[in-house]
Structure formats: C-alpha cells, structure tokens
Amino acid sequence: MKYKASGLEIIGISEDDENHGVADFGKNFGAKFPLGWDQGKSIASKWDPKTMPTSFIVDKKGIVRFVHLGYHDGDEAKMEQQVKSLL
Structure with a gap:
C-alpha cells in the first residue's frame, strides 16, 4: 500500500447475514487489505x-x-x- 509507512491502515467489514463469500469476494476483487465479517452487526450498529x-x-x-x-x-x-x- 502506498501510505502504509505513514500509518495508513485499510480494513473491509462485511455486514452480510452470513460470512460465506467474504474471502471469495476479496480474492475476486483483489483486495489488498484484510476483510472481516461483522457477526451480529455490532460494528454496523456503532458506525451506522x-x-x-x-x-x-x-x-x-x-x-x-x-x-x-x-x-x-x-x-x-x-x-x-x-x-x-x-x-
């Protein structure tokens, strides 16, 4: 990543009902950052x-x-x- 040395961090979070497909999505679209799943949507409820x-x-x-x-x-x-x- 271009700005990693400057402290930039990128994460992707899926709020889908199920976690299947999150890893495949990252592979298919060439994600160069970690992807996670928001089980129970607790992150989504905070960030809205x-x-x-x-x-x-x-x-x-x-x-x-x-x-x-x-x-x-x-x-x-x-x-x-x-x-x-x-x-």
Missing part, C-alpha cells in the same frame, strides 16, 4: 453505515473525518487527497 459500500476515513485519534456513501467514479482520487491531508 447508511448504504453499502460506505467508507469512513478516520484520523489517528479515531475521529471520523470523511465519509463516502456508495461508490462513484473518481472516489479514489478524492479519498487519496483526504488521506494525505491527515498524514
């Missing part, structure tokens, strides 16, 4: 994602600084600029 996918950019203090709902062309560049602003 409004849609899937939702991306939260969190600073080093654990404060959510940016939220992206869904996926749109150009999101990667926007998110990279936001991440860089926090490093």
Whole structure:
C-alpha cells in the first residue's frame, strides 16, 4: 500500500447475514487489505453505515473525518487527497 509507512491502515467489514463469500469476494476483487465479517452487526450498529459500500476515513485519534456513501467514479482520487491531508 502506498501510505502504509505513514500509518495508513485499510480494513473491509462485511455486514452480510452470513460470512460465506467474504474471502471469495476479496480474492475476486483483489483486495489488498484484510476483510472481516461483522457477526451480529455490532460494528454496523456503532458506525451506522447508511448504504453499502460506505467508507469512513478516520484520523489517528479515531475521529471520523470523511465519509463516502456508495461508490462513484473518481472516489479514489478524492479519498487519496483526504488521506494525505491527515498524514
């Protein structure tokens, strides 16, 4: 990952009802970050994602600084600029 040395960590969390398919999803889409399953949806209840996918950019203090709902062309560049602003 491009910013790993700067402390960037990326994780993916599935809130599907069952965990089968999470690992296959990661392999099929070439995920280069760990994927987990939110059994019981305790993480989802805390973070309250409004849609899937939702991306939260969190600073080093654990404060959510940016939220992206869904996926749109150009999101990667926007998110990279936001991440860089926090490093």
